[in-house]
Amino acid sequence: MAQPDRTFDYVIVGAGSAGCVLAARLTEDPGVSVALVEAGPPDTAQEIHIPVALASLFKSRWDWDYDSEPEPALDGRRNYVPRGRTLGGSSSMNVMIYTRGNRVDYDDWAAGGAEGWSYDEVLPYFRRAEDNQRGADHYHGVGGPLTVSDGRSLNPLGEAFLEAAEQAGHRRNADFNGDSQLGVGRFQLTQRNGLRWSTADAYLRPSLDRPNLTVITEALAHRVLFEGDRAVGVEISQGSALQKLRADREVVLSAGTYGTPHLLLRSGVGPAPALTPFQIAVLHELPVGQQLQDHPFLTLNYLTDEESLMTALSPANLALLQNEHRGPLTSNIGEAGGFMMTQPGLAAPDLQFYQSPALFYQEALGPLIAHGFAIGPCVIKPTSRGSLTLRTAAPDTAPRIQHNFLTTEEDQQTMLAGVRIALDIAGRPALKSVTTGPFTVPESSSDADLLAYIRRTTQTLYHPTSTCAIGSVVDSKLRVLGLQGLRVVDASVMPSVPRGNTNAATIMIAEKAADLIREKAN
Structure with a gap:
């Protein structure tokens, strides 16, 4: 059943x-009208807002619940690929870690032709978005919509990891977004008062009363509508009802690294x-869906007699959250970690580490x-490349996702070095003293057993990028090459995946895109 067309400036x-x-x-x-279309429901679930409950969102109605194609370097396993399907998207179900990547990442983007995207040019947008509880400095901002705070769980197992890492020769770093990324420490988080602070919380909710904003939830986008080479709208469905949303100025695709190319x-x-x-x-031939990049990740899990997040959901901890805005329920799971180089002479780190005060397998x-804890490496500058393609032409069918994790020798060797670093840290006195035994670890330290473990356990770290990259699918102003009235604004435009969690960079891209669309940027 068709519904009447509706017209906005931007869809x-x-x-x-x-x-x-x-x-x-x-x-x-106020003179601009915007329709914001979301396939999922509103972000009303309590599990979205209580940080430690994030895993309960997996395979729920708030999750696109994708699976990869069989991964050739991972024993032919299919990886589970969660993505947020609600207001806030994946910022409503991620681990809330606020890292931006490395200066080198953005300077490489610019050197590769992404004009205006060098580190010095994007830093003001990171700062504009941010309200950092530590205050403003050269790298950080205050007063922005996005609250960035220190964690309020601070499980002692995290401190044991950090001490063990220091014993292994890694320095402490209090700010991974400052002048140096190297070292270990506790991550800053996108939380406010101990609760998740998604982009729906930070940006959308304060804007909902504006008469020029229309938010349409549980609406599946079928296709972009074109007249010649110009995008003029989007066809959507809500239930069995089809509707065309017309865009007088632009259609903007912000459906993510999988959703936008799909x-x-x-x-x-x-x-x-x-x-x-x-x-x-x-209609128009472009390499859409190619050059998919993501961070491959694995964990080693150990048992402990110390208190872990296994018992986080207790009445006492609920009272701690409600009354003092702290405690285990505020945990983002990956409380501590760091950035490391597997060999001297690299321009920037090639590994990121995570520690969880709970089993993660x-x-x-x-x-x-x-009770247990997990530590593990993530390859943050992968050379492997994947792709996203169609499974069918139907809009409600999941795409084919092929990450090709660890299909290059370079990526395999980086992960192998990362597992050896993890074993070294796990064997240091600070962690060994709180470990009662292994839970999921390699059978031995031989290359063969380590590689077997890598193939058996590597997964995505939920950081897909680059399927509509600047230079190949969009220009430096994020306009789709060769078409009119169509722009892409999400992680798919990144020329390469940054060295770190991608949420902060995605928010930066949207902040800069707003200026590009309003023609405030050079």
Whole structure:
């Protein structure tokens, strides 16, 4: 059943980490009308807002619940790929770690042709977004929508990890977003008063009373509508009702690294060989969905007699959260970690480490059956490349996701070095003194056993990027090459994945995009 067309200045598809930012910034102009379209429901679930409950969102109605194709370097396993499907998108179900990547990442973007995206040029947008509880300095801002705070759980197992890392020769670092990324410490988090602070909380909710903003939830985008080479709107469905949302100025795709290329491909924008098998007419040929990058990650798990997050959901801890805004329920799971180099002479770290004061196994789907902790490396400058392609032409069918994790010798050797560093840290006195035994670890320290463990346990760290990258699919102002009235604003435009968690960088991209759209930038 068709509904009447509706017309706006801008139609934004995806109310996630980027879409919420963009909708809030564009509607600061009362003369501009914006429709923000989200496939998922509102972010009303209590589990979204209590940080430690984030794993309970996996495979729920707030999760796209994707699976990868069989991964050739991971024993042919399919990786579970969670993505947020609600207001706030994946910022409503991530681990809330606020890291921006390395200066080198952005300078490399600019050197590769992404004009205006060097570190010095994007730093003001990081600062504009931020309200850092530590105050303002050269690197950090205050007064922005995004509250960035120190963790309020501070499980002692995290301190044991940090002491063990120091014993292994790694220095402490109080700020991974400052003048140096190297070292170990506790992560800053996108939390306010001990609760999750998603982009829906930070940007969208304060804007909902604006008469020029229309938020449409539980609405699936079918295709971008074109007249010639100009995008003029989006076709959506709510239940069985179809509707066309017209855009007088621009259609902006903020559906994420998987969702945006999936929508473009269904709309006839992409490589012809990827479209013709599905009888999709090729409107415009671009390498949409190619060059997928993500951070491969694994953990080693150990048992302990110390208190872990296994018992976090207690009445006493609930009272601690409600009355003092702290305690185990505020834990983001990955409380501590750091950045390291596997060899001297690198331009920047190639490993990020995470420590969790709880068991973290079976792609975070394993039950907490005992007190334990997890530590593990993540390859943060992978050379492997994947792709996203269609499974069918139907909008409600999941895409094919092929990460190709660890398919290069370089990535395998980096992960192998990372596992050896993890074993070294786990064997130091500060951690060994709180360890009662192994839970999931390699069978031995031989290369063969370590590589077998790597193939058996490597998973995504939920940081996909680059499927609509600047220079190949969009220009430096995020306009889709060769088309009019169509822009992409999300992590898919990153020319390469940054060395760190990608949420902060995605928010920065949306902040800068708002200026690009409003033509405030050079």
